[in-house]
Amino acid sequence: MNSKLVFINIVRWLLLLFIQVFLLRNLGFYNLATPFVYVLFLLLLPFRTPNLLLYLIAFVTGITLDAFYDTIGVHIAASVTLIYVRILFISVSVNRDGFDEPEPTLGNMGFKWFSLYALLCIFAHHLVLYVLEAFKLTELSYTLMRCLFSGLFTMLTVLLIEFVFYNRKLR
Amino acid sequence: MRNLWIFINRYNAFFLFIIFFSVGLILTVKNNIYQQSAAVNSSNEVIGNAYEKLNVFKKYINLGRVNDSLAAENARLHSAIFALRNIDSAKNTVVEDTVTNYQYTYLAARVLKNSITLRNNIITINKGALDGIEPGMAVIASNKGVVGFVRDVSPHLATVQSLLHKDTKISVNIKKNQALGSLVWGERNVDFRKAYVKEIPNQYKINLRDTVVTSGYGSFPPGIPVGRVSNTGIATGDNFLTIEIALFNDFSTLQYVNVIKHKYAHEEKALEAKIPNEQ
Numbered sequence: 001m002n003s004k005l006v007f008i009n010i011v012r013w014l015l016l017l018f019i020q021v022f023l024l025r026n027l028g029f030y031n032l033a034t035p036f037v038y039v040l041f042l043l044l045l046p047f048r049t050p051n052l053l054l055y056l057i058a059f060v061t062g063i064t065l066d067a068f069y070d071t072i073g074v075h076i077a078a079s080v081t082l083i084y085v086r087i088l089f090i091s092v093s094v095n096r097d098g099f100d101e102p103e104p105t106l107g108n109m110g111f112k113w114f115s116l117y118a119l120l121c122i123f124a125h126h127l128v129l130y131v132l133e134a135f136k137l138t139e140l141s142y143t144l145m146r147c148l149f150s151g152l153f154t155m156l157t158v159l160l161i162e163f164v165f166y167n168r169k170l171r
Numbered sequence: 172m173r174n175l176w177i178f179i180n181r182y183n184a185f186f187l188f189i190i191f192f193s194v195g196l197i198l199t200v201k202n203n204i205y206q207q208s209a210a211v212n213s214s215n216e217v218i219g220n221a222y223e224k225l226n227v228f229k230k231y232i233n234l235g236r237v238n239d240s241l242a243a244e245n246a247r248l249h250s251a252i253f254a255l256r257n258i259d260s261a262k263n264t265v266v267e268d269t270v271t272n273y274q275y276t277y278l279a280a281r282v283l284k285n286s287i288t289l290r291n292n293i294i295t296i297n298k299g300a301l302d303g304i305e306p307g308m309a310v311i312a313s314n315k316g317v318v319g320f321v322r323d324v325s326p327h328l329a330t331v332q333s334l335l336h337k338d339t340k341i342s343v344n345i346k347k348n349q350a351l352g353s354l355v356w357g358e359r360n361v362d363f364r365k366a367y368v369k370e371i372p373n374q375y376k377i378n379l380r381d382t383v384v385t386s387g388y389g390s391f392p393p394g395i396p397v398g399r400v401s402n403t404g405i406a407t408g409d410n411f412l413t414i415e416i417a418l419f420n421d422f423s424t425l426q427y428v429n430v431i432k433h434k435y436a437h438e439e440k441a442l443e444a445k446i447p448n449e450q
Contacts, residue, residue: 051183051184051187052183052187055187055188055190055191058191059191059194059195062195066198071199072198072199073194073195073196073197073198073199073200073201074195074199075195076191076194076195076198076199077192077195077196077199078195080188080191080192080195081188081192083188084184084185084188084192087184088184091184132196132199135199
């Protein structure tokens with residue numbers, strides 16, 4: 001069970017980072033919106049993962065992305081922020097004592113919960129990402145606009161992928 | 172110590188976030204030359220913004236002085252225009268030095284005291300005999316409209332007999348047909364936005380919203396806009412037309428005036444003094 005989860009996550013990591021780096025890196029709408037689908041991997045990490053491990057995974061994911069994007073530190077900070085938001089959101093919305101489900105997927109948690117969860121995490125991630133990437137306060141409105149559009153784009157992509165691999169757990 | 176450990180453990184998400192986020196941030200600033208220079212820039216930007224904000228207050232405090240200089244500049248430009256406009260080309264067929272030929276110069280002055288509620292209103296301005304102001308000089312508003320005549324001068328100050336005074340009479344004409352009249356205030360109204368033009372010959376047809384300008388007789392230069400006709404049907408009982416006009420300038424907000432120096436004023440006065448007074 002546990003080894004299966006680890007295996008699934010490793011495959012997911014490789015797959016999503018591959019898509020992100022080799023496909024989506026070249027994608028952009030009017031220099032305004034670029035999706036960052038690799039956040040799905042961070043979103044779908046199992047519930048029972050310890051916090052330290054979550055942060056370490058986010059750190060490794062971020063530094064890998066940074067290596068490909070030539071932006072050392074930006075994706076690290078963004079991924080770590082996403083993990084923090086994720087921990088906060090899960091701690092207030094899911095009963096901590098007995099997680100019924102192994103991981104927070106759309107099929108397990110339902111559309112309402114998952115969309116809110118993804119929305120908060122993605123916007124936190126993108127905000128940090130774009131603000132650090134621009135690193136200027138003068139272009140703040142443009143930065144925020146890019147953040148908004150990219151966030152919507154990422155959100156849409158994440159939901160699409162989740163619906164494609166939708167397997168509603170029979171209760 | 173144990174309590175501290177429990178506290179840190181309880182909020183480990185937050186502390187871990189701080190640690191990892193700082194690492195990301197430090198890497199961002201350190202390992203990227205562009206962003207390193209940008210970091211310096213952005214901090215300078217903050218300081219620059221602060222200075223700019225401060226400057227707004229400074230500007231506001233200096234506003235009065237700036238106004239003074241602008242008014243002076245305006246006066247200079249006005250006299251330059253008049254120098255060009257009022258060259259008597261009929262007299263001097265060969266104009267050698269056009270600067271000596273202008274008739275009117277302007278001098279900007281600030282209004283120190285003003286009133287509009289009295290029957291006879293007097294304005295005090297901050298220029299006096301040392302600035303070349305003499306009694307009888309014409310005073311106009313800095314943008315549009317007439318103000319009055321200089322009455323008394325002291326070395327540094329002068330009083331102006333406002334148009335809103337029973338003794339003030341200014342020679343004006345209707346711009347479109349040159350019908351002559353004299354501008355007075357009071358008698359029937361005490362509204363500082365209105366005045367009367369009396370003694371217009373009867374044969375002229377005057378419409379509403381005709382422009383009234385100074386005629387150039389007396390110390391006012393010709394063509395200064397005074398106001399617009401707002402009422403023509405005023406029955407007076409004499410053989411002349413009387414019209415009511417709405418003044419262009421607002422006496423209640425008068426802050427700057429231009430005193431007009433007429434170059435040949437003395438000459439004119441001396442010449443006219445030779446004519447025996449018929450009245």
